[in-house]
Amino acid sequence: xxVTVTLNPALDITYxxxxxxxxxxxxxxxxxxxxxxxxxxxxxxxxLGRETVAVLPLGGFDGEAVRTELETASVPHHVIPISGxxxxxxxxxxxxxxxxxxxxxxxxxxxxxxxxxxxxCAAIGALLETATQDASSVLVLSGxxxxxxxxxxxxxxxxxxxxxxxxxxxxxxxxxxxxxLGARPAIVKPNADELLDATGLSDxxxxxxxxxxxxxxxxxxxSGPDGLTAHTADGSWTARPPRIxxxxxxxxxxxxxxxxxxxxxxxxxxxDALADxxxxxxxxxxxxxxxxxxxxxxxxxxxELTPYSHPSPSxxxxxPSR
Amino acid sequence: xxVTVTLNPALDITYxxxxxxxxxxxxxxxxxxxxxxxxxxxxxxxxLGRETVAVLPLGGFDGEAVRTELETASVPHHVIPISGxxxxxxxxxxxxxxxxxxxxxxxxxxxxxxxxxxxxCAAIGALLETATQDASSVLVLSGxxxxxxxxxxxxxxxxxxxxxxxxxxxxxxxxxxxxxLGARPAIVKPNADELLDATGLSDxxxxxxxxxxxxxxxxxxxSGPDGLTAHTADGSWTARPPRIxxxxxxxxxxxxxxxxxxxxxxxxxxxDALADxxxxxxxxxxxxxxxxxxxxxxxxxxxELTPYSHPSPSxxxxxPSR
Numbered sequence: 001x002x003v004t005v006t007l008n009p010a011l012d013i014t015y016x017x018x019x020x021x022x023x024x025x026x027x028x029x030x031x032x033x034x035x036x037x038x039x040x041x042x043x044x045x046x047x048l049g050r051e052t053v054a055v056l057p058l059g060g061f062d063g064e065a066v067r068t069e070l071e072t073a074s075v076p077h078h079v080i081p082i083s084g085x086x087x088x089x090x091x092x093x094x095x096x097x098x099x100x101x102x103x104x105x106x107x108x109x110x111x112x113x114x115x116x117x118x119x120x121c122a123a124i125g126a127l128l129e130t131a132t133q134d135a136s137s138v139l140v141l142s143g144x145x146x147x148x149x150x151x152x153x154x155x156x157x158x159x160x161x162x163x164x165x166x167x168x169x170x171x172x173x174x175x176x177x178x179x180x181l182g183a184r185p186a187i188v189k190p191n192a193d194e195l196l197d198a199t200g201l202s203d204x205x206x207x208x209x210x211x212x213x214x215x216x217x218x219x220x221x222x223s224g225p226d227g228l229t230a231h232t233a234d235g236s237w238t239a240r241p242p243r244i245x246x247x248x249x250x251x252x253x254x255x256x257x258x259x260x261x262x263x264x265x266x267x268x269x270x271x272d273a274l275a276d277x278x279x280x281x282x283x284x285x286x287x288x289x290x291x292x293x294x295x296x297x298x299x300x301x302x303x304e305l306t307p308y309s310h311p312s313p314s315x316x317x318x319x320p321s322r
Numbered sequence: 323x324x325v326t327v328t329l330n331p332a333l334d335i336t337y338x339x340x341x342x343x344x345x346x347x348x349x350x351x352x353x354x355x356x357x358x359x360x361x362x363x364x365x366x367x368x369x370l371g372r373e374t375v376a377v378l379p380l381g382g383f384d385g386e387a388v389r390t391e392l393e394t395a396s397v398p399h400h401v402i403p404i405s406g407x408x409x410x411x412x413x414x415x416x417x418x419x420x421x422x423x424x425x426x427x428x429x430x431x432x433x434x435x436x437x438x439x440x441x442x443c444a445a446i447g448a449l450l451e452t453a454t455q456d457a458s459s460v461l462v463l464s465g466x467x468x469x470x471x472x473x474x475x476x477x478x479x480x481x482x483x484x485x486x487x488x489x490x491x492x493x494x495x496x497x498x499x500x501x502x503l504g505a506r507p508a509i510v511k512p513n514a515d516e517l518l519d520a521t522g523l524s525d526x527x528x529x530x531x532x533x534x535x536x537x538x539x540x541x542x543x544x545s546g547p548d549g550l551t552a553h554t555a556d557g558s559w560t561a562r563p564p565r566i567x568x569x570x571x572x573x574x575x576x577x578x579x580x581x582x583x584x585x586x587x588x589x590x591x592x593x594d595a596l597a598d599x600x601x602x603x604x605x606x607x608x609x610x611x612x613x614x615x616x617x618x619x620x621x622x623x624x625x626e627l628t629p630y631s632h633p634s635p636s637x638x639x640x641x642p643s644r
Contacts, residue, residue, distance in 0.1 A: 015412075015427050020344050023423030030429050061383040061390075068383075090337075090412060092344075092427070101345030105337050105414070107352050 001131035002045055002052040002138045002261045003166075005124060005157065006038030008109045008146040010089045011062040011069075012290070018096040020103055028092070034066040034075065035089060035290060037142035037171060040254035041261065043075050043291030044280070050262060053078050055124055057146075059110060060085025078127065080120050084110020091250070093288075100246060111148035124157060128164040136265035138186075139168040140257060144176065151179040158183035167264055170216075171257050173197060181215035186264055188216045189257055192223050205231065205310075220260060220277070222253050228278050229310070230270055236310035239274040241282035242301060251290025256281040275305040323453035324367055324374040324460045324583045327446060327479065328360030330431045330468040332411045333384040333391075334612070340418040342425055350414070356388040356397065357411060357612060359464035359493060362576035363583065365397050365613030366602070372584060375400050377446055379468075381432060382407025400449065402442050406432020413572070415610075422568065433470035446479060450486040458587035460508075461490040462579060466498065473501040480505035489586055492538075493579050495519060503537035508586055510538045511579055514545050527553065527632075542582060542599070544575050550600050551632070552592055558632035561596040563604035564623060573612025578603040597627040 012035030015028035042054035053076045058066055063086035070077045087109035091102050112120075124139070131137040139161040141154050154176055158168045167186035170177065173194040181188070188211060192204060201207040208219040208231035218232040227240035256277040263273025279301035283293040334357030337350035364376035375398045380388055385408035392399045409431035413424050434442075446461070453459040461483040463476050476498055480490045489508035492499065495516040503510070510533060514526060523529040530541040530553035540554040549562035578599040585595025601623035605615040 017427075020425075022342050022344065022425045023421060025426035025428055027430060028427050061387040064386075065383040090427075099345060103342075103344045104347035105339075105350050105412075106347055108349060 001127070001136075002042075002050060002140060002265060003124065003127050003131060004038035004042045004045075004052065004054045004140040004142060005120075006036035006054060006056045006143055007112070007120070007149070007153070008087070008143055009034065009036030009039055009056045009058065009066060010087045010107070010109065011035065011065050013088055013090045014288075015090060015092045017092060017094060019094050020092050020097070031289075032065065032069065033073070033289065033291075034069040037254050037257075038140060039070070039075070039077075040251045040291040041140050041142060041258045042077070043073070044251075044255050044258035044284070044293065045261065046075055047291075047293070047295075048258070048262070052076055053127060055080070055120070055127065057082040057112060057116060057120060058086050059083055062086045062088055078123060080116065080123055082110065082112060082116045084112070086110065093248075102248075102250075109146050112146050113148065117149060117153070121156065121160060125160050125164075128161055128166050131164070131166065137164075137166045138261045138265045139166050140171070140261050141168060141180070141185075142171045142254065142257065144172060144174075151175040154180040155183040158185050169257055169261055169264065171253065177211075178214070181211060184215045184217060187218045187220055187260055189220045189222060189253065189260065191253065192221065195221055204229070205236070220256070220274070222256060222281075224249065224252075228256060228274055228281070230274050232270060234270070237271050237274050237307040238310065239271075239278035239305055239307040241278045241305065244282060244285050247285035248288045249285055251292075252281045252285050254290060255284035255293060271307040271309075274307045276302060278307075279305050323449070323458075324364075324372060324462060324580075324587060325446065325449050325453060326360035326364045326367075326374065326376045326462040326464060327442075328358035328376060328378045328465055329434070329442070329471070329475070330409070330465055331356065331358035331361055331378040331380065331388060332409045332429070332431065333357065333387050335410055335412045336610075337412060337414045339414060339416060341416050342414050342419070353611075354387065354391065355395075355611065355613075356391045359576050359579075360462060361392070361397070361399075362573045362613040363462050363464060363580045364399070365395070366573075366577050366580035366606070366615065367583065368397055369613075369615070369617075370580070370584070374398055375449060377402070377442070377449065379404040379434060379438060379442060380408050381405055384408045384410055400445060402438065402445055404432060404434060404438045406434070408432065415570075424570075424572075431468050434468050435470065439471060439475070443478065443482060447482050447486075450483055450488050453486070453488065459486075459488045460583045460587045461488050462493070462583050463490060463502070463507075464493045464576065464579065466494060466496075473497040476502040477505040480507050489539075491579055491583055491586065493575065499533075500536070503533060506537045506539060509540045509542055509582055511542045511544060511575065511582065513575065514543065517543055526551070527558070542578070542596070544578060544603075546571065546574075550578060550596055550603070552596050554592060556592070559593050559596050559629040560632065561593075561600035561627055561629035563600045563627065566604060566607050569607035570610045571607055573614075574603045574607050576612060577606035577615060593629040593631075596629045598624060600629075601627050
């Protein structure tokens with residue numbers, strides 16, 4: 001069982017317009033789906049046929065819309081009802097713009113109360129307790145912390161998982177990332193900006209080494225089209241996906257996390273897990289929805305990808321022990 | 323009783339950002355309120371202490387959000403539940419932009435079924451039947467028609483009102499405006515663009531004369547900061563509000579309609595009704611929310627405004643007979 005946690009989920013709205021012309025009124029084509037990084041991870045895992053559940057606090061009318069979409073799409077979920085109103089994100093996509101860049105509006109989301117946080121911790125504990133009967137469980141913590149929680153919130157959840165012998169993937173940034181490291185997550189997955197932001201070091205390898213020193217058991221750094229690099233105590237590898245023109249990078253990092261969770265659950269060797277993550281991530285860029293990948297391209301990319309080892313010599317090829 | 327009808331209402335979201343930078347992600351300040359032109363009219367009338375009710379079809383989660391906001395704000399409303407999902411509009415307002423222009427995204431809204439349309443007609447009939455005990459009733463029909471309705475939909479409602487001896491103000495555009503004229507609305511309120519669009523005539527006076535010829539009993543043409551001009555069988559008048567720098571024109575036309583409905587209900591002389599409409603409209607521009615006006619400015623503008631008569635000599639100063 002792979003349990004994902006999305007503490008600040010959203011109703012993700014996409015407005016598709018020919019061109020975004022500031023100062024004018026547009027009549028967009030509208031799509032909506034449940035969003036948030038952990039939700040994307042569970043959506044991907046469910047599509048892969050993996051046992052998974054997305055834990056998320058929901059409130060308000062948009063919270064109901066999120067729950068309904070998850071039910072309609074059969075995405076396994078465990079909702080903690082909250083008093084605040086779930087946020088929206090609006091992404092404006094242009095079909096006739098030369099740069100093709102998306103414009104985003106990310107609402108900040110509700111504050112969690114102390115009581116709601118306690119309920120979330122208890123729910124995750126209960127799910128992990130059940131899940132430990134399944135030897136291949138993983139906890140995935142994704143996204144920024146909502147208002148009202150201490151930076152150490154993820155460290156608390158990592159400790160809960162650790163108590164059940166369940167390893168954790170932590171995909172967040174800033175103080176929440178730094179505070180989580182002391183609880184020794186199995187994998188952290190910063191992108192290049194997040195690595196620099198968390199450590200102040202512009203060299204990704206040095207920055208990753210710093211995160212390892214502070215407690216991460218492995219660092220998988222994502223660099224968009226340049227692929228994924230795993231830095232571990234046993235060595236470093238890079239998997240570079242095929243070049244994709246255009247596409248939608250939203251959710252690409254979450255797809256990588258989904259594959260890493262599968263690798264961690266199955267004790268897959270690092271080069272294979274990394275190739276899988278890069279392939280699934282690239283196959284997600286080919287679709288216009290987060291959490292959805294091009295299944296044919298995924299298999300093709302996976303068969304074509306061969307990660308290469310880095311100077312720091314490999315002393316083993318298995319993921320960190322559970 | 324002034325009954326307003328909003329066939330395609332919306333949850334109006336305002337995103338306030340320092341600047342809109344296409345291709346980047348923003349963290350907006352968010353406000354939401356029930357919207358749609360008739361809702362704005364009822365909100366204004368309710369603030370003026372007038373007896374009013376907003377009739378509107380609502381469905382889906384955003385429909386529930388609209389209903390909740392109306393209840394919270396104590397705006398009198400009569401909801402017809404529908405199977406489709408009520409739309410949103412998103413307006414992006416910039417606080418640090420030199421032009422200060424807003425960027426809009428107007429979702430198109432749900433289709434109404436034949437059965438839902440019949441329910442709406444019946445509800446309006448029942449409200450007007452009750453309202454005829456009140457000699458000063460008016461029906462206000464505002465906004466574009468939703469998908470699924472014939473262009474003649476407003477003409478049907480005008481005929482229903484006519485059956486109860488209740489005059490109608492029609493504030494719409496295009497084919498729905500033209501089709502409504504045959505049912506002889508007491509007032510139509512096109513803006514300059516809508517006049518041109520409906521008649522193909524670029525001279526507003528000629529265009530207004532054309533609408534009178536086709537059945538409107540009076541045409542009140544709005545020209546933004548240039549004010550309002552009433553064209554009637556009895557003469558023509560213009561009321562020009564004070565110049566306002568900045569401000570938010572959203573809902574200004576709806577405020578004018580609210581004042582015209584009050585004038586029509588009370589048998590107010592045209593110059594007075596027009597001055598009231600121009601003053602209330604300008605006082606609404608001073609606030610950042612549709613349906614909300616600056617009460618102090620409203621009184622001041624009203625005392626300062628003196629409409630002037632046009633060449634076609636006045637043969638009377640009362641609004642069209644009921």
